[in-house]
Amino acid sequence: MTTHRERVRGWVERIADARRGDSSETLAAAFLLAATLAALVWANSPWGETYQAFWHTPLSITVGAHGIELDLQHWVNDGLMALFFFVVGLEVKREFAMGELRDTSRAAVPIVAAVAGLAVPALLFLVLNPSGPASAAWGVVISTDTAFVLGLLAVVGPSRALRLRVFLMTLAVADDVGALAIIAVVYTDDLRVGPLLVSFLGLALVLLLRRMRVWRGAGYLVVSLVTWTAMYLSGVHPTLAGVMIALLLPVYPPRRREVEHAAALTRAFRQSPNPEYARAARLGLERAVSVNERLMRLYQPYTAFLVVPIFALANAGVVLSRETLTAAATSPLTWGIVLGLVIGKFVGITGATALFARIRPQALAPGLTFPQIAGGAALSGVGFTISLFIVDLALEDPLLQDEARVGVLSASVIAALLGWGVFALGARLAPPPAGPPTKLLRPVGRRDHVRGPVDAPLTVVEYGDFECPFCSKATGVARELREHFGDRVRYVFRHYPLDDYHPHARYAAQAAEAAAAQGKFWEMHDTLFRHSDDLERDAVDGYAAAVGLDMERYEEDIRTGDFVTRVEDDELDALTSELPGTPAFYLGGSETPRRHDGPHDTATMIRELEKLLP
Template sequence: MRFLRVEAMAGVVLLLSTLVALVLSNTAWSEQFLAFWEMHAGLTLGGIEFSRSLKHWVNDGLMTLFFFVIALELKRELVLGELRNPRMAALPVAAALGGMVVPAGLFLLLVGGGPGASGWGTVMSTDTAFVIGCLAILGSRIPQSLRLFLLSLAIFDDIGAILVVAIGYGGDLNWNAIGLVAVGLAVVAGIARLGIRSIPVYFAIGGCIWLAFDASGIHATLAGVILGLMTPARSWVSDTRLHAIFDRVVAYPPGDHWSGDKVARRDLRQAGVAAREALSPIERLEFALHPWVAFTIMPLFALANAGVPIAAASFDHTLTTAIFAALVVGKPVGVVLFSFLAVKLRAGILPGELSWGLLIAGSLLTGIGFTMALFIAELAFDSVLLDSVKLGVMGASVISAAAGFLALVWLTSSSRQERHKQPAVPPSRQW
């Protein structure tokens, strides 16, 4: 899967960017580095000023594309991938729900009514790139079903987290702007039904929808989720039509048929359009945007948000401990508990090659909450508490990554030795 390969490489780049941010924020350049992301940039037209800090443009603007790509991958899996089976999709959905509810509850239990209690959404999501990066290091030792389970879980809880952001961490609602959002979405649906395929047109309308969301009091990144889920998952040109067009081009004998205003040239151009449109809009957009998101937007996000001046900061130990425990303990407990309930209630099914041992070991990785945790933390916490939260998030991410990786190494090594000792299970007995 191309998405998994890109995410695995993105995990390395994201880690390097995080280390750079940590180093720069704890050196003599700390003040300049942190001040850089607070610089304002924007447009001024007469008396109208539209200006935001660079961190705001990264977190609310560029991250919209991150959520757009996440929504594209989710819809592709639900419509075209292995999650087309509702019971197969129900397992990661239940796991994601448990991975949001349990850590949020544990966080509130530990914090109580203290400062930062409103930041419960910080511990709800899993960092897709880091999780897939950990699995990529293990290579073929990890079954594909575990990769798909953790990828789907991370995508579902990212979607859940951004809905929490939109509802729980927005501002006062502007109903006129919300009306413009509805009009913009209706326009997108209408021109799609009319057969308009120009991607620049959709991006222009999407930009207007983002501006309306930004003014509405609902977090603007929700625009990326909605537009991603609205993107068509079926190709414009069927396989039968594509073969017919290519057969017509191939039928020409060797020679100079392609220059001038000839029928052969028109057939060749039609074949080029058909080859492009044979891929669904979801696949085309994912291929085009995913590398940019993985290797540009995510590193910029890490540079803008991961800087913690440790020596100069004052930490709230209760808050840091609550964040740490919710991610390291609450996430895997919630994932395993809700997965178990889904299977026992026959709402979901456990793939044959995915054992409960592998699922439990893999669930330890879900405590890596880096990207979305920092994203929500910027919205939910006062600046005086933010360094405490970042320390808890990054500490939990390191411990979760180490625990999950070591557990999977030990389990796959043990499983491999037992398989060599025991006779193979006949195909008729496999799930």
């Protein structure tokens, strides 16, 4: 029986683990929560009147006889949030070009789930608000707050949730695409053609800068400011300027010649330090990385830890008086938002995923279970940031805006609790094993690299790292096993690069996959292990040439191919299976292979495999 003190200690350890690990989302969610609570406390304090007075303070920027005058809240919503949507656009562009959304087979399930997670909440909202001014707020329930969801997942989610995290991140990107499209199409009025044409001209200039291979951000900044101003004057919400500019900016993996040029400039500076060489080296390094990735790395911390919390501070300050709460408790608008976000997201995402998986049983990634998906779908009802943003666009009546904000805040709390409850129920109904999983997570299939007959009665699966000295010795064991068992065994190699210990292993794994595209995986595999102590990038490329690869195709495949995804898939399987290191072996007969925890010398492995023979 777990005591209360043990449960509290477990929660503290989970939070500490999130802080020690990939904690950016958790920390961003904490900043956002703190800003929200500060807004509520401020608005409901004895000095609550100063909240409205401060955020409605007018501020104008004029040049000559022309200018823009907004209150502080709208400078935040229309101005600062343009930077937030710019970063969202950068992330969307990168995911389509180089990330999860590039591989349609991997992204199919979360995309379908995202579409259902947009449509079902909107339909449920319109059931309660079919007409009238409140019906325009159906867009409030369509979006998921990625920062809050991933932060909550780190705290209340299951311990083996790597695949769920990837699923939710992919879903969130697809969700953002839908939300941005709806904002652009639905929440635009009073369109003025002249300024709109100027904004299109600005976008054309951004595209021209891209075609001219301009890689410095300053040139884009000037054009972007003009484009934002013109779009604001046109009647289209100006935050969309940030999205459209981001989608036009180039994103690409580093080109080899530019990396080598940057290295040469850096070497020249090291040999002769002076201001000119320092500037040349810095520009060379900047040119090697796409504008998209440099700007995303630059602005992401500002949007996560400054822009979005300021937005919450400016928009979440609802006066929770008896009159407001009474009106919200009886308002179809409030209940429509709660119903749409909490139930709509949960039913839409879970139902669409279940239906898609029934049609394509292999669509779900290994290790991703329906209790996990249900918990993640429940957390997706936290639609905080974009939901509050659309409240301001969809509703003009301050009373309706307050009712909608109460609905968003209530739905976010309920969705967080529901997600926690679903995860807890799933853990109780299907308790995770006491130790690491023993079965091979992903069955051997066509994607695998197999030595030996594919229908052999014995299977050996190795998760290895080309820079691991123990793995290079284990290749001898695999060879001896094949010599002993002959056609009765098949040997499968999967990647598990340990970046903390072997900095060159990941590139070597990608090189092996690029060789596989030319039908020479095993030649490259054997060569890399023979030289496991010399896997610098140039050396690996030399081995690729030595095994007879078409080097032009190899270099292009390394730069733009899907091999990064393939290596990451194997790595996620290994991490989900909690493999302690490399080499790690699974042994099996006609059934699913199981982890081999004993010594991996030839004699021991032969004895274990012989036990599996009929």
